[in-house]
Amino acid sequence: MTEIWHGLTKAIELIISLDPEVMQIAGRSLRISGTACLLASLICLPLGSLIHFHQFRGKRALTNIIQTLFSVPTVIVGLFVFVLFSRAGPLGVLGIIFTPTVMVIGQMILITPLLLGLTISALSGVSKEIVDTATSLGASGFQTIWLVLREARYAVLAAVIMGFGRAISEVGCALMIGGNFKGVTRVLTTAAYLETSKGELELAIALGIILLFLALIINIVLNRLQQR
Amino acid sequence: MSLIKVTGLNHRYGERAILENINLSVDRGEVFALIGPTGAGKTTLLRIIDLLEVPGAGEIYFDGKCIPRSGKQRLEIRRRMSFIHQKPQVFNLSVYDNVACGLRWRGEGKNKTAEKVDHILEMVGLKGYENRNARTLSGGEAQRVALARSLVLEPEVLLLDEPTANLDPISTAKIAQLISYVARQRNTTMIMATHDMSQGQQLADRIGVLLDGRLVQTGNVTDIFRSPQNEEVAHFVGMENIIESVIIANNEGIAMVNIGGNAIQAVSNYPVGKEVYACIRPEDITLALSSTQSSARNSFQAKVSRVTTLGPLSRVEINCGFRLVALVTKISAEELNLQEGREVYATFKATGVHIMEKEIRQ
Numbered sequence A: 001m002t003e004i005w006h007g008l009t010k011a012i013e014l015i016i017s018l019d020p021e022v023m024q025i026a027g028r029s030l031r032i033s034g035t036a037c038l039l040a041s042l043i044c045l046p047l048g049s050l051i052h053f054h055q056f057r058g059k060r061a062l063t064n065i066i067q068t069l070f071s072v073p074t075v076i077v078g079l080f081v082f083v084l085f086s087r088a089g090p091l092g093v094l095g096i097i098f099t100p101t102v103m104v105i106g107q108m109i110l111i112t113p114l115l116l117g118l119t120i121s122a123l124s125g126v127s128k129e130i131v132d133t134a135t136s137l138g139a140s141g142f143q144t145i146w147l148v149l150r151e152a153r154y155a156v157l158a159a160v161i162m163g164f165g166r167a168i169s170e171v172g173c174a175l176m177i178g179g180n181f182k183g184v185t186r187v188l189t190t191a192a193y194l195e196t197s198k199g200e201l202e203l204a205i206a207l208g209i210i211l212l213f214l215a216l217i218i219n220i221v222l223n224r225l226q227q228r
Numbered sequence B: 001m002s003l004i005k006v007t008g009l010n011h012r013y014g015e016r017a018i019l020e021n022i023n024l025s026v027d028r029g030e031v032f033a034l035i036g037p038t039g040a041g042k043t044t045l046l047r048i049i050d051l052l053e054v055p056g057a058g059e060i061y062f063d064g065k066c067i068p069r070s071g072k073q074r075l076e077i078r079r080r081m082s083f084i085h086q087k088p089q090v091f092n093l094s095v096y097d098n099v100a101c102g103l104r105w106r107g108e109g110k111n112k113t114a115e116k117v118d119h120i121l122e123m124v125g126l127k128g129y130e131n132r133n134a135r136t137l138s139g140g141e142a143q144r145v146a147l148a149r150s151l152v153l154e155p156e157v158l159l160l161d162e163p164t165a166n167l168d169p170i171s172t173a174k175i176a177q178l179i180s181y182v183a184r185q186r187n188t189t190m191i192m193a194t195h196d197m198s199q200g201q202q203l204a205d206r207i208g209v210l211l212d213g214r215l216v217q218t219g220n221v222t223d224i225f226r227s228p229q230n231e232e233v234a235h236f237v238g239m240e241n242i243i244e245s246v247i248i249a250n251n252e253g254i255a256m257v258n259i260g261g262n263a264i265q266a267v268s269n270y271p272v273g274k275e276v277y278a279c280i281r282p283e284d285i286t287l288a289l290s291s292t293q294s295s296a297r298n299s300f301q302a303k304v305s306r307v308t309t310l311g312p313l314s315r316v317e318i319n320c321g322f323r324l325v326a327l328v329t330k331i332s333a334e335e336l337n338l339q340e341g342r343e344v345y346a347t348f349k350a351t352g353v354h355i356m357e358k359e360i361r362q
């Protein structure tokens, strides 16, 4: 018990003193997951709109698959990306395994189903009457999609934030393809994992607190958005 | 030449036929009212004309050109029209952006847009609301935003679906005024769906009666209200007295019809012996306590069987050997002390009786 208490006070010290190592790790986490989230959004928002606004065979099945993949285990994505990018893998020549780049790719793949699915359901929340009204007022197909995205902006933003939350809090994928190299690919979750296994509880707790704090912020923002 | 022409239009939802063989043409600058009971297919027809929906069968011509069933041309044509939907939906944006969006989509410049939006907001009485989120507006205000959003586009054709449903009488009058102002000022062609008969009467040059998916009768206001083509239309346009009768004499267009032993004079060309319906609008019947000398050719002694008050009017059911319903002002009903059992004289002109062929039912 005293150990935890000791760890907690030390952790708070580390945070308040803006300990360079802790800050560096947190910054890297934000950067990698932020980039992954941004890139995934750039793909998923248009793709989600396309899926939502078009009728095609197998649309139902596709949305079902997407929803199933919401909770795809991170280690499976990790394994997949590892096989793809490892030295012997089909994309091994790129030589990006164990770099932040591959972590971005991994997290993008991880959160794509979530972002895609939530974008589609956000757009479904916009009534058909709104779409008809826009069409009547002379909106072209793209103008209608843009308007509907704007109508659903809070729900879409909520989707993006959920995606970011999942990216920054996952550990399996980051560990498998990032390798947890100090100063390069070590992020909040992998660092906390490592420090715990080494018995360095204070650092692990400090990282954990930062993670919790980020989760808190994400939740506050989400709540605000959902109240709109 | 007609600006909008619809030929042989059929439409179904699933198995149900919603519109059947609609033929309609509306001239440039004409105000056409589509009246019909709920579920008749008015909205569906407007949606098809606005090219929101592709009809099951039939063609739509705009300005003489046949509109293809798909493709880019539909957007171009649609941009020359504007449709105010039955349940107006405002976008979750500011009032200004709501009104400006149609102009922006057409590539209108920023200054020009601002100018037009300002002007139209003034016109619909929403000046000062520019920055309000449109979702926070009251129902009536939202309706005005919807109207402004369409009018600002200065469309060649304005499609209005129950433009004043859900509004109080004053707002209704204001909107109706604005609509007729625009129709005159800009010579805008309008097609307006309504089940408010008086609105159709006030605003329209021509009326079409849509019953159960069929355009049963089109004509000017007097045609529709005075001379309905059949029983269905007569019922719908408020012809409360529809009485079975037979022509017993005809002297150069002045006919005598027999209603249960009473002879009524009417204007008709049907030959003697023809079974018909005699239709009399309730407001065309006057009630008095004594038999008056007037140009009215039909006068009957009658007994009041029931009086109901409808706002400023009283609906009086009387029996004069046959049953009639008369509509008089509440004040005159009070002056005449109309109540059950009261003896009155009912009078109506021969020209107030519309003789209609009795349909042979299968």
Ligand SMILES: Nc1ncnc2c1ncn2[C@@H]1O[C@H](COP(=O)(O)OP(=O)(O)OP(=O)(O)O)[C@@H](O)[C@H]1O
Pocket (backbone or CB within 6 Å): B013, B018, B036, B037, B038, B039, B040, B041, B042, B043, B044, B045, B086, B195
């Ligand atoms: N998308 C749809 N799918 C199935 N049925 C529909 C659809 N839209 C309309 N209908 C049906 O078509 C019929 C005509 O509907 P429409 O909305 O055109 O009537 P309306 O004349 O506008 O009625 P109201 O005066 O109540 O607005 C109705 O019975 C309605 O239930």
Ligand SMILES: [Mg+2]
Pocket (backbone or CB within 6 Å): B042, B043, B044, B086, B161
């Ligand atoms: Mg309707």
